[in-house]
Amino acid sequence: MMYTDWFYWLFVFVAVATYHVIPHRFRPLVLVTAGITFYYYYAGSYVVLLLLEAIIAFVLIQAAIKRTNRWIYPAAIIGVILVLGYFKYSNMLVMTLNDLLGFLHKPFLPKAEQIVLPLGISYFTFELIHYLVERKRGNLPEHKPVSFFSFLFFFPTMVAGPIKQFQGFYPQLTARFQLDHLLIGVTRIGIGLFKKLVLAGTIDLLAQPVYSQAGIAGADIETLWISLVAYTFVIYFDFSGYSDIAIGTARLFGIVVPENFRFPYLARSIAEFWNRWHISLGSWLTRYIYFPLGGSRVPAPRVYVNLMCTMAVSGLWHGAAWNFVVWGMFHGLMLCIHRFYLKQVKTKLKPVPNWLKPGTTLLAIGITFLGVTLSRVFFVLPVADGWNLMLRLFGLR
Structure with a gap:
């Protein structure tokens, strides 16, 4: 992990010091140089691909703005998606086709050489799509090309987010240094390292049984439940720890990036959970997947389809395997059930005691946490193994 690498923190110190001592007009150039250097050190020649x-x-989006050719803007978006698709999903596609051909007793496709996924390309791609869409819509302030590259190659957020928005990032490049940024940044980095190295690392010992089919087979139901709940907290402390470190490092530059987690396991509904968990991803998916599909402005059946499609994309973004798609659709189904409850059930219920009203009590928090925890079986395991674990949890196998 780079955050335990002394060179990383030396690099941060040099980059931050340089950023604050040079004239403001050169700051974007420092961020671009630092980002390219960082990426080359940790990912090698893949930096050429991203550049x-x-x-x-x-170039394409500039041409799309100045000309009337309708194909330029879609070509830019499709090209960006295809690059991500090739590096992240080619292996998944070949494996899926091989499985299908094997099921049909047809000759297998030759196994492709495993394609290495470039570091942070999922975050890079989503931020690039955001920029292209908002630039085409005319929602971005006028800026020089170096500001665009400083946005994409801002190294604190390149690996694990949060997913930034150019509108919020760009104005901060000329902000003056404030001691508060330094104090907040160091504190957030410390909290993130504690979450990642101490809490996630310690709790992970309890989560071991759910990491393999052998562990599942050798554990009793109580152990499996404890292990799955532990894994749910491991995911939170690990991921939110990364986000805290990124947010804290950004603050050292005097730049505030979006928060990514706000006590998600205290959510009182699955919809509220997604307003608290990986907030920057949820915002991106809402803006660039859910709304273009029609959002909630279409008939009810379409809304449910939109929710399922959006969460399926969320699953695919998290990992190139079918278990992540199932995990995403599990959340999509929970969101559909929640929406159906709000629109079709809750409004027709007779008055009931407050402690029984989902969304207002500890009962709602417990139900939401249970649903999120159960979804983790498809996040940590392949589909078949995850289904087996689900049956074991309820004593059905």
């Missing part, structure tokens, strides 16, 4: 992708996308 070329960013340059081509920037």
Whole structure:
């Protein structure tokens, strides 16, 4: 992990010091240089791929704004998606086709050489799509190309987010240094390291049985429940720890990036959970997947389809395997049930005691946490193994 690497923190110190001592007009250039250096050190020549992708996308979107050719803007978006698709989903596609052909007793496709996924390309791609869409819509302030590249190659958020928005990032490049940023940044980094190294690392010992089919087979039901709940907290402390470190490091530059977690396990509904969990991803999916599909402005059946499609994309973004798609659709189903309850059931219920009203009590928090925890079986395991664990949890196998 880079955050335990002394060189990383030395690099942060040099980059931050340089950023604050030079004239403001050179700050974007410092961020671009630091980002490219950082990425080359940890990911090697893949930095050339990201640079070329960013340059081509920037040229295309500039052309799309100035010309009437309708194909330029879609070409930029499709090109960005195809790059992510090739590196992240090619292996999944080949494996799926091989499984289907094997099921049909047809000759297998030759196994493709495993394609290495470039570091942080999912975050890079989502931020690039955000920029292209908002630039085409005319929602971005006028800026120089170097500001665009400083946005994409801002190294504190390149690996694990949060997913930034250019409108919020760009104005902060000229902000003056404030001691509060330094104090808050160091504190957040410390909290993140504690979450990641101490809490996640310690609780992970309890989660071991759910990591493999052998562990599941050798554990009793009580142990499996404890292990799954432990894994649910491992995911939170690990991921939110990364986010805290990224947010804290950004603050050292005097730049505030979006919060990513707000006590998600205290959510009183699955909809509220997604307003508290990986907030920047949820916002991106809502803006660029859910709304373009029609959002909630379409007939009820379409709304449910939109929710399922959006969460399926969320699952695919998290990992290139079918268990992540199932995990996403599990959440989509919970969101559909929640919406159906709000629109069709809750309004027709007779008055009931407050302690029985979902969404207002500890009961609602417990139900939401249970649903989120059960969904984790498909996040940690392949579909078949996850289904087996689900049956074991309820004593059905």
